[in-house]
Amino acid sequence: MTIPMEYGLLLAAILFCIGLAGVLVRRDVIFMLMSVEVMLNAAGLAFIVGGAARGSADGQVMFIFILAMAAAEVSVGLALIIQLYQKFKTLDADSASQLNG
Amino acid sequence: MSELLWLIVALPFAGSLVLALAGKSLPRLAAAMIGVGSVTLSAILMLFVCLDFLHANPAGTPVHQMLWQWINVSGFSPAIAFHLDSVSLTFVFVITFIGALIHLYSAAFMWKEDGFARFFSYMNLFIGFMLLLVLADNFLLLYMGWEGVGLCSYLLIGFWYKDPGNGYAARKAFTVTRVGDTAMVIGLFILFTNYHTLNIQDILQAAPHTWAPGSTIAIITAYLLLGGAIGKSAQVPLQTWLPDAMAAPSPVSALIHAATMVTAGVYLIARTHVLFELAPIVQTTVAIIGAVTLIVAGMSALYQHDIKKVLAYSTISQIGYMFVALGVGAWSAALFHFMIHAFFKSLLFLGAGSVIAVLNNEHNMFKMGGLWKKMPVVFWTFLIGACALSALPLITAGFYSKDEIIWQAYASDKGSIVLWLTGLAGAFITALYTFRMVFLTFFGNAKAEPTYRPGVAMTLPLVVLAFLSFAGGFIQLPDNMGHVTLFSQFIQHTLPTTVTTASGHAAEWIAQVIAAIVSIAGLALAYRIYYNKPFPAAEPVRNPIQRFFFQGWDFDLVYDKVIVQPIVFFSRIDKNDIIDQFYTGLASIAGLFNKGLAATQNGKLRWYAMALGIGAVITLTILLYA
Secondary structure, eight states: OOOOHHHHHHHHHHHHHHHHHHHHHOOBHHHHHHHHHHHHHHHHHHHHHHHHHHTOSHHHHHHHHHHHHHHHHHHHHHHHHHHHHHHHSSOBGGGOOTTOO | OGGGHHHHHHHHHHHHHHHHHHTTTSOHHHHHHHHHHHHHHHHHHHHHHHHHHHHSOTTOOOEEEEEEEOOOBTTBOOEEEEEEOHHHHHHHHHHHHHHHHHHHHHHHHTTTSSOHHHHHHHHHHHHHHHHHHHHBSBHHHHHHHHHHHHHHHHHHHTSSTTSHHHHHHHHHHHHHHHHHHHHHHHHHHHHHHHHSOOBHHHHHHHHHHHSOTTOHHHHHHHHHHHHHHHHHTTOTTSTTHHHHGGGSOHHHHHIIIIISGGGHHHHHHHHTHHHHHHOHHHHHHHHHHHHHHHHHHHHHHTTOOBHHHHHHHHHHHHHHHHHHHHHTTOHHHHHHHHHHHHHHHHHHHHHHHHHHHHTTSOOBGGGOOOOTTTSHHHHHHHHHHHHHHTTOTTTOHHHHHHHHHHHHHHHBTTOOHHHHHHHHHHHHHHHHHHHHHHHHHHSSSOOSOOSSOOOHHHHHHHHHHHHHHHHGGGGBOOTTTTOOBHHHHHHTTTSOOOOBOOOOHHHHHHHHHHHHHHHHHHHHHHHHHHTTOOOOSSOOOOSHHHHHHHTTTTHHHHHIIIIIHHHHHHHHHTSSOHHHHHHHHHHHHHHHHHHHHHHHOOOOHHHHHHHHHHHHHHHHHHHHHO
16 A cells, blocks of 8 residues: 555655754754754655655655765764853853854 | 256255155254255256356257156147246246255254254255246146145145144145136146147247237136236235245245245246237236235235234235236346345345344344344345345345336336336335334344354355345346346347337436435335334234234235135035935935844844745745745
């Protein structure tokens, strides 16, 4: 039995919105990073669903790209978080607002 | 030797440049050597060029020296080139020779002042520009010299810049002469549009064939050039800057505001005499301006307390005589008086400067007195200068030069009895104020003690100038007395001879006797009023008429009311310039946007993420539904 494409895309959209809401409302940088991961995976899911619907492997190829990119992003993100913590002694993203206009 | 002409001009410029660049690190003696040396070398070179010109060139053919092309744009090609003829040679002689003497005097006079090198840098620059003015072969180069001497005059009037009054005097001199200069430059534009060249000789040769005598364009051009001349030469109605220019150190007054720069107007009119002859009405105006000026300034000189102000008004008045001579077509008489006046007036200024210096900067004649025994050299040379200024008959050069003008004012074909009488009245006033000055300064009881004796560097120029002030006259004697015409023959190589209508030695004798009596009468009156009379330390200005003359006929007051105050008034009510409001408005709107946009840059990462999200939603919405 196949799951209709619309369901898969709907799930991806819900996951993306959850992730976006997480980025916007959480002040803790680690949680924000995790929410970004959720958004990335939502995008990846959308690609897989799309690929499966067309019966091609392009979606899965895209997902592997996204996965690699996410790994790199996490390493850079975590490094930044350590720096942030050393400088401000907190993980509150709003405290790093010195670059305001 | 004539090919070294350029060096006469280049030396002072070089001296000025060296002093301006390295003046601060040079010791005083070195600065004085450069400053005085450059002009003295110029003067020596000038003597050689002079001899060469007179000797190898009895016909007085002009020497032309082309240095290089300045600009060459579609037919407009002024050159850096010099034109030496008898008129410019006379001026070059006076500028370098008197310039060198005054530089020597200044070295002693300014020795203790701050800015010694700066002073000589300005003075050398002045000599350079003045030579450029009189040697230029085209009007553009002439105008460059013309503005250059104005600049140096400004710099030197404001030399003691720590006193705001001096700065005011400097700005006033610059602004008032600028009025005339503007007229002059418009005149030069007219000349260029009509002749497509600014070369002076070309224009003078073409003018009589192009413009009919008395044509409107000739009259307008001549009037505009006259505007420049009266501004520079401090003639009515632009004379108000010269008395204030006395804020300058005394050697500056002697060099710039007596001997050379203020006679640039005389040079301009003599140089462009063809244009003035094409516009007889303008030439008459020249004579009238001169006549009015010599009376106006003479009357003001009678009431001054400041010895330098007397000499300033006297200079204005004597240049008035030169204008009268130019106006009646007595060209050589005007230049002769220019030369003799340069001798005795710079002598008087230097003498007055010595008196002022040894009395600790005392300018008021009523606080001097009895100096003739204490400063014999200064006194005797000053007396010779005063005699020359008052034109005492037979012995002084001033008699021969001024008498010729007064005679020509009557005898020339453009002369009249009114001009003659004005000249005589002026001569009377001149003798009166001159000897008032002599008696107040050198006779009577001493009110101040000299603090030191002027040294040789200060007295030597006085003695040389005093010698020239009486010997200089013998190169040009009237028809009935010896008939020596060395100077007028020399000038006639360049300028036309004076056309006289009245003839006969009898009339000339009578006129000379009258002129002599008038000047002696002035002396006698001054003797009666001022000789050995006890005056209070400051003669009060008593009644309104005296005050009127004291303030230079209230020209300043009128200009202040008519020109300065309305402009100040308008600028005050329009302080927030109405047109400016629009542009200020544009700027403040941009500022508002800046503030609004800057507020969104709050540095909070989550805000940026939200903006990104909203932007993405809006873009997607547009893409999907548009």
